[in-house]
Amino acid sequence: MERQKVNGVKADKQTRCAHYHTEIDVIAIKFYCCKEYYACYYCHEELADHPPSKWPEEQFESKAILCGNCQTELTIQEYMSVSRCPSCHHSFNERCSLHYPLYFDMKSSSR
Ligand SMILES: [Zn+2]
Ligand SMILES: [Zn+2]
Ligand SMILES: [Zn+2]
Numbered sequence: 348m349e350r351q352k353v354n355g356v357k358a359d360k361q362t363r364c365a366h367y368h369t370e371i372d373v374i375a376i377k378f379y380c381c382k383e384y385y386a387c388y389y390c391h392e393e394l395a396d397h398p399p400s401k402w403p404e405e406q407f408e409s410k411a412i413l414c415g416n417c418q419t420e421l422t423i424q425e426y427m428s429v430s431r432c433p434s435c436h437h438s439f440n441e442r443c444s445l446h447y448p449l450y451f452d453m454k455s456s457s458r
Contacts, residue, residue, distance in 0.1 A: 351375070351413050351420070354394055355386030362386045362415030371440040373415040374426075376450055379406070384413055388449050401452040411450075423451055 353375040355364040362375040364386035375384040378391055380400040385391040391399050402411060402423055410420040417435035427447070431438045447453060 350418060351384055353384040353386055353413065353415070355390040356393055358386045358390070360415070362413065364390050366390065367440070369440065371438045373432075373437055374439055375413040375415055377409075377411040377413070378450070379403075379411075388446060399449070401448075401450060403452050404454060407451070 353362050355362065355375070357365040359368075361373045362384075363369075363372050366387050366389045375386050376388075377384050378395070378399055379402045380397055381395060385394070388399070402409065407423040409422060411423050412421040412426040413419075414421065414432040414435060414437065416437040417432060419432060419434040421429075421433070425433070426439075427444075429439070430441060
């Protein structure tokens with residue numbers, strides 16, 4: 348399978364980076380601003396030459412999450428409803444959900 352290009356600071360093959368590098372930090376996120384995959388929010392901050400923009404809710408059907416373990420792309424909606432990759436069953440870092448507001452515009456859900 349063709350590998351997606353993932354930008355990241357010292358990113359490894361499973362998209363871990365200098366900021367997040369535990370066993371379960373395997374996902375990369377596509378940013379709405381540049382439609383490019385970055386290993387994490389901080390990688391975008393360090394490497395991109397523009398401020399990040401969030402996915403609007405109408406676009407949550409877009410494939411914007413990459414499992415670094417098996418290269419499967421998930422939609423934002425899919426990703427939010429699972430705690431492991433539906434394809435290779437690798438666990439995702441649950442704490443990533445704390446960062447949803449950095450990537451996704453969650454205006455309708457008031458959590
Ligand atoms: Zn960007
Ligand atoms: Zn990073
Ligand atoms: Zn996977």
